[in-house]
Amino acid sequence: MLFADADSAYNDADYVIFGAPFDGTSSFRSGSASAPQAIRNESYNFETYNPNLDVDLTELKIHDAGDIEAGEKISTTLSRVASATRNYVTRNKTPIMLGGEHSLTIAAARECTPEWIIILDAHLDLRDEYEGEKYSHACTTRRLYEEVTKNIIEIGIRSGTREEYTFVKRNKIHCYNADQIFKNGIKSVLNKIKEHIGDETIYLSLDIDAIDPCYAPGVGTPEPFGMTPRDTREIIWTLAPTCVGFDVVEIVPDLDINTASLGAKLTREFIAAKRKHQQT
Numbered sequence: 001m002l003f004a005d006a007d008s009a010y011n012d013a014d015y016v017i018f019g020a021p022f023d024g025t026s027s028f029r030s031g032s033a034s035a036p037q038a039i040r041n042e043s044y045n046f047e048t049y050n051p052n053l054d055v056d057l058t059e060l061k062i063h064d065a066g067d068i069e070a071g072e073k074i075s076t077t078l079s080r081v082a083s084a085t086r087n088y089v090t091r092n093k094t095p096i097m098l099g100g101e102h103s104l105t106i107a108a109a110r111e112c113t114p115e116w117i118i119i120l121d122a123h124l125d126l127r128d129e130y131e132g133e134k135y136s137h138a139c140t141t142r143r144l145y146e147e148v149t150k151n152i153i154e155i156g157i158r159s160g161t162r163e164e165y166t167f168v169k170r171n172k173i174h175c176y177n178a179d180q181i182f183k184n185g186i187k188s189v190l191n192k193i194k195e196h197i198g199d200e201t202i203y204l205s206l207d208i209d210a211i212d213p214c215y216a217p218g219v220g221t222p223e224p225f226g227m228t229p230r231d232t233r234e235i236i237w238t239l240a241p242t243c244v245g246f247d248v249v250e251i252v253p254d255l256d257i258n259t260a261s262l263g264a265k266l267t268r269e270f271i272a273a274k275r276k277h278q279q280t
């Protein structure tokens, strides 16, 4: 089954959706490998018309390329994500990855060569290695910082080791925690972020556990006191116009199907918000 309204031919498409069904390094509860198909199923629940943005997805050129073949190892899977993403980017298409676990972002973001990477996550993901694996989902942001760009912004954060928090301070990583958003409002945080990035390009990664587990319980590593879906949507609406790639990762549909539904909805919001900008 394809993502709803992703019925354009590959050659015509402005957006290419692809699935990456891999959860091999997941540390607590696994199961995100089945998320790409669950997100696609849930995408059929929604109307094509987006009344907030006045965009109808049927007017857009969206292609669903299906799933990449996950390898047994993270290294194999990362190289397949990289070659798929490279294919789309070199043809001027915006890649949208349905994970899978967060480590897959490392390959997708690298191929998009963004000036900034913005990560929505409960967790810092700044470990140098986890259980002996440097490309664990617990090390995503660290690898992005070392291998892709030093321009990193993390939003929704509320969990990390003391070492990870020290790394944030020492390396001046822009970090907006979930309590800050709750206290000051998402608009004020987004205004600060816009001061950093100007109109430079962004890769936006949504680790769905950034959202409070009351709203999104279908995740491998739930962390209370998170963001609201509405604030998350506001971030996506604001940033989508300058995004060169997007992903939604870490959904475990077997634990809660509504989390996959939320992932599908926010993916549709991303597509519509990016398009809205192109029109104006």
Ligand code: MN
Residues within 6 Å of the ligand: 102, 121, 123, 125, 137, 140, 207
């Ligand atoms: Mn993460």
Ligand code: MN
Residues within 6 Å of the ligand: 121, 122, 123, 207, 209, 210, 221, 250
């Ligand atoms: Mn996380």
